[in-house]
Amino acid sequence: MRPVLAEMRIQDLGVIDEATLELHAGFTVVTGETGAGKTMVVTGLHLLSGGRGEAQRVRSGKPKAVVEGRFEGLTGTPAATVATDAGAEPEDDGSLITLRSVSTDGRSRAHVGGRSVPVGVLADLAEQLIAVHGQNDQLRLLRPAEQRAVIDRFAGADVAGVLGEYRSVREEWLAVTAELDDRTRRAKELAREADILRMGLDEITGVDPQPGEDVELVDRARRLADADQLREAATGASYAVSGSPDGDPDIPGALGLIGEAQRRVTGSEDPRLRELEGRLVEAAVLLTDVGAELTAYLDGLDADPAALQQVLARQAELKTLTRKYAADADGVLAWAAEAAAKLAGLDTSEEALGELATRKAALAVRLAELAVTLNAARSAAADALAKAVTDELGGLAMGQSSVQISVRPRPAEPNDQYALEVGGVDLHAGADGVDEVELLLVAHDGAQPLPVHKGASGGELSRVMLAIEVVLAHTDPVPTLVFDEVDAGVGGRAAVEIGRRLARLARSHQVIVVTHLAQVAAFADRHLIVDKGVHGGVTRSDVRTLTEGERVVELARMLAGMESTETGRAHAEELLGLAEGEKHDWLLTGKPRPGKKKK
Numbered sequence: 001m002r003p004v005l006a007e008m009r010i011q012d013l014g015v016i017d018e019a020t021l022e023l024h025a026g027f028t029v030v031t032g033e034t035g036a037g038k039t040m041v042v043t044g045l046h047l048l049s050g051g052r053g054e055a056q057r058v059r060s061g062k063p064k065a066v067v068e069g070r071f072e073g074l075t076g077t078p079a080a081t082v083a084t085d086a087g088a089e090p091e092d093d094g095s096l097i098t099l100r101s102v103s104t105d106g107r108s109r110a111h112v113g114g115r116s117v118p119v120g121v122l123a124d125l126a127e128q129l130i131a132v133h134g135q136n137d138q139l140r141l142l143r144p145a146e147q148r149a150v151i152d153r154f155a156g157a158d159v160a161g162v163l164g165e166y167r168s169v170r171e172e173w174l175a176v177t178a179e180l181d182d183r184t185r186r187a188k189e190l191a192r193e194a195d196i197l198r199m200g201l202d203e204i205t206g207v208d209p210q211p212g213e214d215v216e217l218v219d220r221a222r223r224l225a226d227a228d229q230l231r232e233a234a235t236g237a238s239y240a241v242s243g244s245p246d247g248d249p250d251i252p253g254a255l256g257l258i259g260e261a262q263r264r265v266t267g268s269e270d271p272r273l274r275e276l277e278g279r280l281v282e283a284a285v286l287l288t289d290v291g292a293e294l295t296a297y298l299d300g301l302d303a304d305p306a307a308l309q310q311v312l313a314r315q316a317e318l319k320t321l322t323r324k325y326a327a328d329a330d331g332v333l334a335w336a337a338e339a340a341a342k343l344a345g346l347d348t349s350e351e352a353l354g355e356l357a358t359r360k361a362a363l364a365v366r367l368a369e370l371a372v373t374l375n376a377a378r379s380a381a382a383d384a385l386a387k388a389v390t391d392e393l394g395g396l397a398m399g400q401s402s403v404q405i406s407v408r409p410r411p412a413e414p415n416d417q418y419a420l421e422v423g424g425v426d427l428h429a430g431a432d433g434v435d436e437v438e439l440l441l442v443a444h445d446g447a448q449p450l451p452v453h454k455g456a457s458g459g460e461l462s463r464v465m466l467a468i469e470v471v472l473a474h475t476d477p478v479p480t481l482v483f484d485e486v487d488a489g490v491g492g493r494a495a496v497e498i499g500r501r502l503a504r505l506a507r508s509h510q511v512i513v514v515t516h517l518a519q520v521a522a523f524a525d526r527h528l529i530v531d532k533g534v535h536g537g538v539t540r541s542d543v544r545t546l547t548e549g550e551r552v553v554e555l556a557r558m559l560a561g562m563e564s565t566e567t568g569r570a571h572a573e574e575l576l577g578l579a580e581g582e583k584h585d586w587l588l589t590g591k592p593r594p595g596k597k598k599k
Contacts, residue, residue: 088113
């Protein structure tokens with residue numbers, strides 16, 4: 001099931017008070033007398049597509065206008081991805097509800113799947129779902145980029161593969177060009193930077209700092225500078241613990257005193273006193289250990305003035321580094337590591353620049369080859385598409401007109417950063433190639449080809465768009481096509497041909513058409529009418545689906561107001577029978593009824 005707009009509800013928009021449009025998955029037509037409000041249906045679709053909301057469109061006396069749409073069949077489509085990314089949640093049946101409101105103060109709000117979203121999300125969603133074509137809404141066809149996209153869609157794989165490779169090569173070409181330009185422009189600056197980094201690394205390497213070395217030197221220098229005071233303190237402590245080294249009885253030390261205490265308690269006959277002997281032994285062992293450590297400390301205490309000078313000199317060397325590069329030795333080592341890594345990427349040698357230039361040239365050659373191939377594929381597709389569209393115009397009251405599609409290279413402007421030499425000429429290499437595509441209309445034999453927006457009236461422009469949509473029906477990614485007054489300025493056989501083409505288009509797309517021609521309306525699968533009436537002194541319009549009988553009456557009215565005559569109704573019935581018969585033949589055989597020429 002392809003995505004379709006199954007239902008649209010309009011409230012307080014223009015003359016429409018409240019109306020619900022149940023739309024067919026195939027061909028839905030909207031008719032009504034002039035001024036009844038058919039335009040509001042298209043306006044509602046515009047709002048639902050993220051179009052500009054105008055406060056003057058709000059029904060008089062009402063605070064806001066609301067348009068709500070229900071889409072079905074979105075599962076697994078790009079549109080579903082857009083909705084999911086916006087946080088939308090589908091209904092239980094899988095459908096998606098979108099809503100747009102416009103207040104009289106000009107404020108506009110949008111909702112998708114019950115979630116408030118920016119209006120731009122509606123536009124992104126509609127880009128995947130709806131294309132509106134009206135006399136004042138042909139911007140999609142008039143944009144050069146869209147005209148090029150039409151060619152690419154028609155060409156299919158013949159262009160898609162080449163275009164994908166072109167874009168990939170172009171991206172690499174631009175990256176290499178930017179890198180080469182940057183290195184060339186900054187060569188002197190980068191060379192100076194590299195010299196500074198090398199000097200710093202050489203200086204650090206010469207000093208060869210070690211992790212945490214500056215902290216260790218501070219401690220060592222302090223010990224060397226205070227050696228005499230430390231020796232005196234340690235010697236006094238050693239005497240106090242172990243006594244005089246020459247055995248002077250007047251200086252027994254703590255060990256001697258504890259030994260004397262131990263002898264006294266050991267010789268006592270009091271058990272309680274003898275219990276203290278073990279604790280005195282423990283104290284003697286502890287003091288013996290302390291005395292040994294004090295002796296070792298004194299033996300290792302360096303009072304060499306030369307050693308102190310060496311430490312101070314090393315500190316001075318490290319200080320020259322910490323003043324320039326970091327606060328301590330560890331920071332200096334970190335700076336050196338970063339500098340070495342950066343220096344490796346600052347290759348500004350002639351060899352490095354030459355390699356980049358060679359690579360850029362090779363990419364430019366390949367890009368030019370792809371641009372030529374892309375141009376050839378587009379030119380062939382343009383000729384085929386122009387012929388097919390011209391054939392379609394023959395049945396749309398534009399038999400004297402023809403379409404030409406120009407595919408020409410776009411010259412590069414002075415100082416164009418995307419200039420690419422192709423065949424000895426500098427061209428603008430854009431993301432879609434070097435081609436400019438322009439849709440031209442020849443009004444009649446011998447007439448000068450003119451850009452379609454200059455050579456076609458509003459109605460003709462809609463018919464050109466219709467012809468293109470019919471030709472591209474099998475490639476158009478947008479499932480719902482809306483045509484507003486596509487039949488302006490035509491009648492008779494040409495109107496029947498328009499109806500036929502819209503019915504054919506509805507076999508692959510959902511088609512919604514606002515028309516005033518019975519010949520077009522007769523081919524619809526569902527017929528909606530916009531009725532205007534006065535209730536309580538207030539003008540209101542409503543939209544309803546016609547039954548078969550009501551449809552005959554409406555078609556008769558559209559045939560020059562003949563709804564009240566038997567002749568008019570007979571004519572309407574005949575027209576409906578013709579349309580239904582042809583649609584039936586197309587459904588069964590894919591061919592028109594015998595005697596009818598396929599346009």
